[in-house]
Amino acid sequence: MITGTQIRSARAALGWSAHALAERSGVSLRTLLRFEQVDRVPPSRSSTLLDVRRALEAAGIEFIGTPEDAPGIRLRRPR
Numbered sequence: 001m002i003t004g005t006q007i008r009s010a011r012a013a014l015g016w017s018a019h020a021l022a023e024r025s026g027v028s029l030r031t032l033l034r035f036e037q038v039d040r041v042p043p044s045r046s047s048t049l050l051d052v053r054r055a056l057e058a059a060g061i062e063f064i065g066t067p068e069d070a071p072g073i074r075l076r077r078p079r
Contacts, residue, residue, distance in 0.1 A: 001046075002053050002063050003071050004038040010061040011036075013075045025055035041067045 011021055018036070022029040027048055035042040035052065042049065053063065062074040 001041045001049065001067050003040055003067050004036045004042050006063055006071050006073055007032075007052060007056070008036050010056045010063075010073045013061065013073060014056070014059050016059075021052065021055060024059070025052045027051050 007021075011018065016024075018032055019029055021027075022032045025032070031044070031048065032052065035044065035049070057063070060076045062076050063071070064074055065071040
């Protein structure tokens with residue numbers, strides 16, 4: 001799982017707008033913005049959160065730590 005803070009940080013690292021991430025992940029903009037409003041793991045269907053994670057990872061984001069212990073991101077080359 002990933003946190004809302006990690007999603008916001010990953011978007012910033014990539015220079016993506018929320019709209020761009022919504023399009024790339026297939027998740028509605030409204031849902032994505034709701035995810036980003038919380039610092040912890042957002043309440044959601046795990047498949048929806050996984051769609052966001054996959055889109056960010058495909059762009060080169062690596063999620064590090066766990067939601068409970070030092071969650072963060074690292075920018076890598078895209079796959």
